Amino acid sequence: xxxxxxxxxxxxxxxxxxxxxxxxxxxxxxxxxxxxxxxxxxxxxxxxxxxxxxxxxxxxxxxxxxxxxxxxxxxxxxxxxxxxxxxxxxxxxxxxxxxxxxxxxxxxxxxxxxxxxxxxxxxxxxxxxxxxxxxxxxxxxxxxxxxxxxxxxxxxxxxxxxxxxxxxxxxxxxxxxxxxxxxxxxxxxxxxxxxxxxxxxxxxxxxxxxxxxxxxxxxxxxxxxxxxxxxxxxxxxxxxxxxxxxxxxxxxxxxxxxxxxxxxxxxxxxxxxxxxxxxxxxxxxxxxxxxxxxxxxxxxxxxxxxxxxxxxxxxxxxxxxxxxxxxx
Numbered sequence: 001x002x003x004x005x006x007x008x009x010x011x012x013x014x015x016x017x018x019x020x021x022x023x024x025x026x027x028x029x030x031x032x033x034x035x036x037x038x039x040x041x042x043x044x045x046x047x048x049x050x051x052x053x054x055x056x057x058x059x060x061x062x063x064x065x066x067x068x069x070x071x072x073x074x075x076x077x078x079x080x081x082x083x084x085x086x087x088x089x090x091x092x093x094x095x096x097x098x099x100x101x102x103x104x105x106x107x108x109x110x111x112x113x114x115x116x117x118x119x120x121x122x123x124x125x126x127x128x129x130x131x132x133x134x135x136x137x138x139x140x141x142x143x144x145x146x147x148x149x150x151x152x153x154x155x156x157x158x159x160x161x162x163x164x165x166x167x168x169x170x171x172x173x174x175x176x177x178x179x180x181x182x183x184x185x186x187x188x189x190x191x192x193x194x195x196x197x198x199x200x201x202x203x204x205x206x207x208x209x210x211x212x213x214x215x216x217x218x219x220x221x222x223x224x225x226x227x228x229x230x231x232x233x234x235x236x237x238x239x240x241x242x243x244x245x246x247x248x249x250x251x252x253x254x255x256x257x258x259x260x261x262x263x264x265x266x267x268x269x270x271x272x273x274x275x276x277x278x279x280x281x282x283x284x285x286x287x288x289x290x291x292x293x294x295x296x297x298x299x300x301x302x303x304x305x306x307x308x309x310x311x312x313x314x315x316x317x318x319x320x321x322x323x324x325x326x327x328x
Contacts, residue, residue, distance in 0.1 A: 001029050006045065006054040007316050008308065009075050009082040009272070011068065013264050016293050017089035018057040020181065020301040022046070023170050025053065034078035041074045048305055050313030054079055058264070064240045065120075069267035076272070076323050083319040084145060085274030088304050090296045091236065091262040092243055092284030094253045095191060100219070101280055103189045103292045105229045106163070106303045107260035108149060109141070109236040109276035116140035118276055119237050119256065120266035138269035144319055145275045148311045149233065155310070156231060164228045166302035167295070181294035188291055191217045191283055194246035198286040205287050229279075229299045234259045236276055238266035246285035273322050277304050 012018040025046035032045065044055040056075055058067045076082055093101040109117035116138045171178045190205050196215035200208015210216065235258050243249055243261035252258045261284045265276040279296030282288050
């Protein structure tokens with residue numbers, strides 16, 4: 001394979017996401033040298049369906065908007081044939097009466113309410129001054145990806161998804177991942193009243209937090225297979241810090257119909273034509289733990305694989321290069 005053969009760029013933020021992405025490849029390719037001495041990325045190369053994929057992860061311990069932008073810039077500099085991008089990983093859910101988001105579900109950033117799909121905001125302003133401050137406007141995903149999202153959404157409504165099956169297949173092929181990436185169990189999906197903050201310090205909620213209702217909210221069992229995640233399409237809020245305040249979360253949900261919170265996408269949308277796909281690993285509140293991160297990462301990666309598999313290779317080949325979006 002040659003560098004110019006790779007047309008899809010996939011960016012992850014943390015190692016858990018990177019593992020899930022690599023495991024979902026149909027085949028993995030040998031590494032290739034880059035021509036740029038200034039490219040600090042480490043890449044995994046491979047194929048999904050018709051597409052040759054280039055996967056990169058943010059440096060360990062470096063998160064946020066600027067780091068994501070730097071990884072994307074180096075990727076496009078070294079692999080100039082990239083046509084479309086993917087930002088895939090975990091995020092904090094924004095559950096509401098309108099959207100019954102659960103842990104392990106997937107949120108895909110799509111245009112909504114005249115916004116492009118990812119909404120950048122000033123986290124400090126939202127927390128301290130009790131108001132939402134947007135920090136600019138961002139591009140929506142490219143048309144080719146939006147069209148594919150429509151097709152996949154229709155397929156899922158008519159026939160269901162293969163996401164849970166993909167998770168099980170991955171774990172069967174690589175049993176060493178079972179402990180961190182399988183479904184943790186619905187009993188560990190806990191949503192608390194917004195006013196109830198985490199108890200017990202670094203201990204998980206089942207140790208320190210009240211397990212009675214209230215403050216633990218009781219939600220009805222889904223009619224579908226409980227291991228089958230639900231996919232939501234709409235707005236993702238992006239800032240340089242974690243959202244871990246349920247009161248602020250609920251306010252932004254009410255005002256802007258946010259479905260998910262994350263920390264990298266705002267650094268990509270205007271210069272890296274991509275779609276943002278997030279598996280939900282917590283509820284953007286003080287009740288945070290790592291139990292759901294692996295499963296959420298692999299549900300997001302599994303959805304992404306389904307998305308790529310319905311896009312014909314020739315369709316991506318005739319799409320303009322991502323560097324054209326940068327005016328280069």
